[in-house]
Amino acid sequence: MRGEVPGPVLLELRGISLSFGGVHALREVEFRIHQGEVCAIIGPNGAGKSSLLNVINGVYAPDAGTIHFGGETRRSMRPHRAAEQGIARTFQNIALFKGMSVLDNVMTGRALKMKRGVAWQALYWGPAEREELQNREAVERIIDFLQIEHVRKTPVGRLPYGLQKRVELARALAAEPKLLLLDEPMAGMNIEEKQDMCRFILDANDELGVTVALIEHDMAVVMDIADRVVVLDYGRKIADGAPEAVRADPAVIAAYLGVATDADRRAIAEAS
Amino acid sequence: MPAPDTFPRLLTAHSRERGDQPAIREKDLGIWQTHTWAGALAEVRSLAAGLHRLGLRRGETLAIVGDNRPRLYWAMDAAQALGAIPVPLYQDAVAEEMAYVLGNAEVRIAVVEDQEQVDKLLEVRGRCPALQLLIYDDPRGLRHYDRAVLRDYGDVQAAGRELERDQPGFFEAEVERGRSSDVAIMLYTSGTTGTPKGVMLTHDNLIVTARGGIERERLTDREEVMAYLPMAWVGDNLFSYAQGHVAGFCVSCPESADTVLTDMREIGPSYFFAPPRVLENLLTQVSIRMEDAARPKRWLYRRFMGVARRWGPAILEGKAVPLAARLTYGVGDLLIYGPLRNVLGFSRIRVAYTAGEAIGPDLFQFYRSLGVNLKQLYGSTETSVFVCIQPDGQVKPDSVGTPAKDVEVRVSSEGEVQVRSPGVFHGYHRAEVATREAKTADGFFRTGDAGFFDEDGHLKIIDRARDVGRLADGTLFAPKYLENKLKFFPFIKEAVAFGDRREFVTAFVCIDLLAVGNWAERRSLPYTGYTDLAGQAPVLDLVQGCVEEVNADLARDPRLAGSQIHRFLVLHKELDADDGELTRTRKVRRGFIAEKYAPLVQALYAGAPTVQVETQVRFEDGRTGLIRAQLAIREARTVGRASQRAA
Numbered sequence: 072m073r074g075e076v077p078g079p080v081l082l083e084l085r086g087i088s089l090s091f092g093g094v095h096a097l098r099e100v101e102f103r104i105h106q107g108e109v110c111a112i113i114g115p116n117g118a119g120k121s122s123l124l125n126v127i128n129g130v131y132a133p134d135a136g137t138i139h140f141g142g143e144t145r146r147s148m149r150p151h152r153a154a155e156q157g158i159a160r161t162f163q164n165i166a167l168f169k170g171m172s173v174l175d176n177v178m179t180g181r182a183l184k185m186k187r188g189v190a191w192q193a194l195y196w197g198p199a200e201r202e203e204l205q206n207r208e209a210v211e212r213i214i215d216f217l218q219i220e221h222v223r224k225t226p227v228g229r230l231p232y233g234l235q236k237r238v239e240l241a242r243a244l245a246a247e248p249k250l251l252l253l254d255e256p257m258a259g260m261n262i263e264e265k266q267d268m269c270r271f272i273l274d275a276n277d278e279l280g281v282t283v284a285l286i287e288h289d290m291a292v293v294m295d296i297a298d299r300v301v302v303l304d305y306g307r308k309i310a311d312g313a314p315e316a317v318r319a320d321p322a323v324i325a326a327y328l329g330v331a332t333d334a335d336r337r338a339i340a341e342a343s
Numbered sequence: 344m345p346a347p348d349t350f351p352r353l354l355t356a357h358s359r360e361r362g363d364q365p366a367i368r369e370k371d372l373g374i375w376q377t378h379t380w381a382g383a384l385a386e387v388r389s390l391a392a393g394l395h396r397l398g399l400r401r402g403e404t405l406a407i408v409g410d411n412r413p414r415l416y417w418a419m420d421a422a423q424a425l426g427a428i429p430v431p432l433y434q435d436a437v438a439e440e441m442a443y444v445l446g447n448a449e450v451r452i453a454v455v456e457d458q459e460q461v462d463k464l465l466e467v468r469g470r471c472p473a474l475q476l477l478i479y480d481d482p483r484g485l486r487h488y489d490r491a492v493l494r495d496y497g498d499v500q501a502a503g504r505e506l507e508r509d510q511p512g513f514f515e516a517e518v519e520r521g522r523s524s525d526v527a528i529m530l531y532t533s534g535t536t537g538t539p540k541g542v543m544l545t546h547d548n549l550i551v552t553a554r555g556g557i558e559r560e561r562l563t564d565r566e567e568v569m570a571y572l573p574m575a576w577v578g579d580n581l582f583s584y585a586q587g588h589v590a591g592f593c594v595s596c597p598e599s600a601d602t603v604l605t606d607m608r609e610i611g612p613s614y615f616f617a618p619p620r621v622l623e624n625l626l627t628q629v630s631i632r633m634e635d636a637a638r639p640k641r642w643l644y645r646r647f648m649g650v651a652r653r654w655g656p657a658i659l660e661g662k663a664v665p666l667a668a669r670l671t672y673g674v675g676d677l678l679i680y681g682p683l684r685n686v687l688g689f690s691r692i693r694v695a696y697t698a699g700e701a702i703g704p705d706l707f708q709f710y711r712s713l714g715v716n717l718k719q720l721y722g723s724t725e726t727s728v729f730v731c732i733q734p735d736g737q738v739k740p741d742s743v744g745t746p747a748k749d750v751e752v753r754v755s756s757e758g759e760v761q762v763r764s765p766g767v768f769h770g771y772h773r774a775e776v777a778t779r780e781a782k783t784a785d786g787f788f789r790t791g792d793a794g795f796f797d798e799d800g801h802l803k804i805i806d807r808a809r810d811v812g813r814l815a816d817g818t819l820f821a822p823k824y825l826e827n828k829l830k831f832f833p834f835i836k837e838a839v840a841f842g843d844r845r846e847f848v849t850a851f852v853c854i855d856l857l858a859v860g861n862w863a864e865r866r867s868l869p870y871t872g873y874t875d876l877a878g879q880a881p882v883l884d885l886v887q888g889c890v891e892e893v894n895a896d897l898a899r900d901p902r903l904a905g906s907q908i909h910r911f912l913v914l915h916k917e918l919d920a921d922d923g924e925l926t927r928t929r930k931v932r933r934g935f936i937a938e939k940y941a942p943l944v945q946a947l948y949a950g951a952p953t954v955q956v957e958t959q960v961r962f963e964d965g966r967t968g969l970i971r972a973q974l975a976i977r978e979a980r981t982v983g984r985a986s987q988r989a990a
Contacts (some may be wrong), residue, residue, distance in 0.1 A: 211372035221601035223373065258361075263962075274484055 077298075078106030080139075081250060081282050082127065087136035089122055089306075096122040097133070098306040104250065109267060109276050109283045110312075111297035113290070115326060118303040120286045121163060124252045127284070128153040128160055132214040140250075157249035161256060163286075169228035173219060173238050174210065176227055180245030181206040210245055216278075217241045217271055233264035237271065244275060251275065253285035256293055265289065269296050293316065302326065348523035349546040351387075351424035355472070355518065358384035361564060361591055367413045370598035378413055380591070383420075386413075387499070388514045390423035393503030395450060397476060401426035401520070404448045404529065407442075408432045408464070409456025411570040411596040414480045414496055418454040423527055423546075424518050429530045430541070431574040433927045434460060435920075437961070440539070442467035444531050445474055448541055448772060451913065452476045458484040461493065468492075468571060519729070523547045529772055532724050541772030542577075542724045552727040552766035553585040555748035558799070559732065560694045564591035566614040567691065571596075571603045577724040577926060585636060585727075607688030615692050618699040619706065620929055622717075625687055625749045626709055627833045631861050643955065648677035648712070655712030656679075660736045680713045680733075689715050696720045698728075699928060701804065701823060703831030704740035711738065719743045721802060725781065725788050726750075727766030731802045742801035752802060753787065759808045760794045760818040761787040793821075810933065812843030818905030822933060825906060828896065832889040833858045837918045837925075839936050840908070841944055847909040849947040851940070853877075853917050854884050859885070866932050874972050877913045883977055886913055890979040898982035907981040910947050912954070914940075915972035921961045943974070952976060 084102040089096070096119045104110050112120050124133040127138070129148030138145050141156045148158075159180070167176050184206055185192075191199040214220055217237050222230055227238055236256060239311050243251055256266045256272065273296055275281045287293050293314065295299060300317040302310040304326040317323055347353045357366065362381035369376055378386070401406060407420040407429055409415050409814040415431075428703040430448045430953075432441055434456070441463060445453070451473050455461055461477055465488075468474055478494045479485060485493060488569045507513055527546040554561075570583035587594045592614070597606040633644050654668045664672075684690050689710075697707070698720040710717040716735070721743035723726035730752060733744030750764035767788045771779040782788055793808040805811060806821040814820050822840040829838035829852065836855040843849035855875050862885070863870055870876040894907040918924040924936055937944055946954035957971045 208372060211374075215372060218599070220370075220598045221605070224605075270484075277486060278483060280786070 077108060077127070080104070080107045081189055082268045083139040084123075084126070085124055085137045085139070087123075087132055087133045087138075089119075089133045091289040095153060095280050095306045097126065097303075099136070100303070100306070100308050102301060102308065102311075104284055105117060105299075107276070107280065107282055109272065109285070109296055111300045112303065113288070114303035117305075118183075118326075119306040120303055121254055122306075123285070123303065124160065124254055124286065128158050128252060154246065157247070158252065159243035159246040159248035159250075160252035161236070161243050161254060163254040163258065165232075165235050165239055167227045167235060167239055167242070170226055172224050172226055173230070173241075174214070174223050176238055177210045177213060177241075178206065178255060180213075181210060183246060185210075209247075213245050215272070219328060233260050233268075236260070236268065240268075240271060241273075244279065244281070247279075248281060251281045252281045253283065253287075255285060255286050255288065257289055261295035265292060271323045272296060274310050290318075307311040348550060349423065349518070349521045349525070350420060350527060350550075350585075351518040351521060352422075353550070354380070354384055354387060354420055354778060355590070355647050356514075357591045358456060361677060364591070364661065365593040366587075366591075367416060367594050367596070368610075369413050369596040370602070373598075375609070376597070377593075383413070383417065387417045387420040388893050389500040389503040390417055390496075391424040391503065392506040393499035393501070394421055394427070394452070395425055395517075395547060396502050396506050396551065397478075397499065397727050399425055399427050399452055402428070402429045404430050404450050406430050406432055406445060406448065406450040407455075407574060408453060408454035408460045409434050409480065409574075410600065411572075411574055411579070411583070412456060412817065413596060414478060415454060415456065415574060416570075416594075418478075419528070420585065423521070424514060425524060426517065426521055428526050428529050428543075430531070430911055431580070432531070433573050433575045435573075436927060437921060438463055438467050442470045444539060444541070445471040447539075448529060449473050452478065454478045455480070457481040461485060461488065465492070474477060475617055478987075490659050497813070504656075513674070521546070523550070528580060528771060530575060530580065530724050540774055540777055543575075543764075543769040543772055544727055545769050548727045548766050548768060549581065549585040550589060551749070552747075552764070553581060553589045555750075555765075556581075556729055557586055557590050557731075559748060560614070562586065562592065562614060564693075566590065566592035566693075567610055567612045568592060568594045569597065569603070569607055569610055569612045570612050571600075573619070577728055578616055578618075581728045582614070582696075593840055595960065604688065608686070609688075611688060611691040613691045614695050615689070615695040617697055618928070619697055619702040620700070622702070622710060623706055623830070625633045627855060627858050629683065629687075631858060632832050634861070634865070644679060647679045650675050651680060651712035652708065655714060656708060656738070659711055659714055659716060660738065662736075663750060684715065686714055689713070692716065694718065696732075696870045698722060698743075700930060701827050703827055707740045721804060723790060725768045726762050726790075729769070730762050730764070731768060733801075737799070737801075739797075739799075739801055741804045742797060744801055746802070751787075755789075757808070758793045758795065758811075760790045760792045760802065760804065762790060763787045776947075796952060813847070814842055814905060815844060815846050816905070819903070820906050821903075824903075825850070825893070825897075825908065826931065829889060829908075830895045832892075834862065834885055835889060837931060839918075839933055840930055841937060841947070842906060845948065849907050849944070849954065850890070850908050850911040851936070851943070852890075852911055852913050854882060854886065854913060856917070873917060874970060877915055878974065880975075883913060886911070887977050887979055890977075894979060894981050904983055908979050909981060910950075910976055912943065912947065912974045912976045915956060915974060916958060916960060916970050919960070922959075950976075 078102050082104045087100045093336040126133050129150040132147035257268050300314050302323050309322045310320045347356045357380040363379050364425050365377045366380040366383040367378050399693050407415050407418050419429040480496050523546045526543045529541045529543050531541050572579040583594045595610045597603045654672050657664050695717040718733040721731040729747040731743045753761050763786050791808050792804050793811045794804040806823040812820045819879040820842040825840040828834050837853040839851040856873050890908050897903045897907050954974050957966050961967050
């Protein structure tokens with residue numbers, strides 16, 4: 072995708088506002104993701120990045136604005152509708168089933184693809200078995216793709232953090248999403264793990280054709296893998312464009328480094 | 344009809360005689376996929392024809408880079424069928440090493456596993472003008488690459504099938520033109536000194552040697568073998584490829600390097616090869632897990648391992664053992680040894696070899712006491728592996744056994760072991776001087792190892808001939824012997840001993856992060872990483888204990904008592920092949936290390952209590968970084984007369 076013309080718009084948010092009591096998490100945010108791109112959402116702590124992802128996959132219902140996805144325009148998403156329509160995500164704090172094996176965890180990503188009811192599943196033979204086999208094969212492809220064969224049968228709770236993050240990505244990919252939302256996929260990783268993760272994300276984008284929106288703090292990573300960067304600050308979108316352009320934007324630099332106001336200067340002078 | 348005398352002829356014969364028997368297996372998407380001999384031949388035929396279309400001609404080379412995969416083994420078959428010479432490369436080699444080999448072997452076409460290898464070869468392409476084409480197995484991630492230099496393995500085969508349609512009998516005609524005296528493969532030696540050299544082995548070298556080994560161990564076409572060691576290494580070539588082709592048994596490729604243990608358990612090999620390092624890692628893992636087990640289990644384990652040590656090897660060798668001991672061992676087998684063998688994937692092993700480096704006697708006896716018929720083997724790339732093997736029933740932990748079939752072994756007046764056999768190599772590629780130096784006038788290969796025959800005619804190897812030195816007072820100093828003694832402790836991963844022309848012996852030690860880390864955890868000893876852990880006083884105490892045990896052991900042998908270790912330090916980083924400190928087969932490069940860490944060696948002899956060090960390290964992606972540390976130098980207690988000299 073990198074360096075090519077952006078594809079058609081896959082998801083569009085118009086005038087999204089969201090507040091919790093007096094806190095304005097998002098203010099009239101306009102946001103679009105094009106088919107096939109890797110879009111990074113950055114901003115200082117509390118800028119509203121996770122809230123934005125939560126609005127996209129329906130965890131939060133915005134106070135105002137519309138969400139346009141999959142040919143429909145809505146006031147808000149519902150998580151299960153989002154999943155059915157092809158939006159998958161990973162979480163900032165790993166949300167896996169710790170006691171279950173990697174394989175079983177990734178299988179849960181296929182839940183929506185399994186059509187047979189509880190009765191069939193319990194009986195197992197016949198159609199349910201065929202379905203299980205098909206889905207297991209799909210899961211094995213993902214396991215191969217993310218190179219986690221060696222821990223296939225290991226309970227997730229026993230894996231190091233970096234691998235758990237990879238398993239979470241595997242579960243999201245198992246749902247064969249159109250849009251993949253990643254909330255800080257590389258937080259707490261060392262350089263080597265980050266490089267691996269970057270490659271997996273780019274490969275997923277490239278080989279599986281998944282559109283990716285990710286929140287990330289490591290600017291080197293963002294500049295490396297994103298086609299487009301969106302910057303939020305205090306719930307507002309302050310920049311949106313190619314990585315190089317965004318990096319040079321004075322508003323972005325101010326948001327990250329901070330601009331001292333007159334009031335700050337007075338406070339510092341009084342304290343010293 | 345004469346016995347097939349080249350690899351493609353062997354392949355053709357197996358396809359005819361046991362076409363539907365398994366030839367090679369690989370685990371794909373979690374399931375073992377089996378290819379029969381007939382299937383393998385079909386793959387090889389189309390690949391060979393495809394390679395011919397791409398211009399691969401008799402006498403040219405074909406590089407092969409990647410993990411053990413059926414498709415890469417078929418590339419070897421295909422090259423040999425065309426009379427070309429396969430050159431497998433170490434897949435984890437850094438770019439410069441690859442560039443050297445590719446240049447030296449004048450490689451034009453390479454068959455590689457995946458994107459990682461493609462990237463590496465593209466990186467060195469500027470330095471290897473001859474390299475024109477890369478054929479890849481796994482297309483993942485390669486979509487946006489320059490198509491001019493890349494070909495898909497499947498597409499090459501498809502083109503080959505077209506050629507076969509146009510010219511029926513093409514493959515047979517090519518195979519017919521092959522001679523058993525042709526060079527079958529070129530393997531680059533790891534080179535503990537100097538640049539790697541391409542060892543040319545002929546079909547005769549490999550097939551005759553492989554056949555000798557098969558007869559000696561009575562191997563059949565029903566053996567199960569794991570191909571998990573680097574394809575560039577002569578061991579894998581002989582055990583997986585050559586013997587597989589001669590005996591017709593099935594070889595299984597693990598899913599990935601990280602899954603070997605699980606895959607071993609699923610396959611249950613009957614014929615197994617492991618360098619001491621692998622066996623050591625397994626034992627370390629077992630020891631750690633036993634330390635973590637509940638108290639009754641630990642008691643049971645210790646109790647029965649004691650019985651095994653006492654009687655296991657004798658029972659394995661079929662010697663007379665008291666009935667009571669036999670019964671206790673039987674109970675142990677039920678409770679401990681059997682399950683342990685099962686966990687390790689050793690349940691079906693009939694013959695297991697270890698070689699490549701001397702193995703610690705305790706480590707060696709551990710496996711034998713469990714009932715695993717582990718035997719030492721002595722050989723090198725230049726001799727197609729087999730020189731000496733320990734015969735069944737006469738296994739002595741400190742010797743490498745008696746000469747293999749048709750192998751003549753002699754010890755020169757300088758104490759060097761020399762070998763003449765059908766397996767002795769044809770020559771080094773483009774290095775006639777080196778070839779002449781490596782062989783004596785009467786055709787013996789100079790191994791460069793120091794050794795002697797004991798009273799039973801078993802060969803004993805002490806060290807590399809040029810590494811064996813003398814202390815200032817003339818005491819024998821065999822560094823590897825000392826290092827191996829240290830390395831047997833699960834806490835010590837690597838050791839480097841110094842002492843040639845010195846007053847006394849000193850050593851560098853590298854801890855085993857897994858074992859010491861676990862030990863530290865159980866003592867609630869916090870640490871951030873290798874450097875931190877290696878510098879902690881309790882860890883130094885632990886290592887000191889090991890060194891002193893070695894000293895006590897050395898003191899028992901009057902020949903070696905003088906080479907007790909007086910001072911040591913624990914290095915701040917693990918020795919790494921990427922930093923040039925180990926060879927690709929993970930042998931310590933002592934000279935290089937002594938040079939690189941000269942200030943540390945100096946400090947060991949100067950008697951300083953600490954020393955400051957700063958080292959550049961190379962990461963896998965080629966970038967470098969710095970490690971700084973303050974290292975403590977410890978004095979170890981020595982036993983007997985040696986201690987006076989230390990004062």
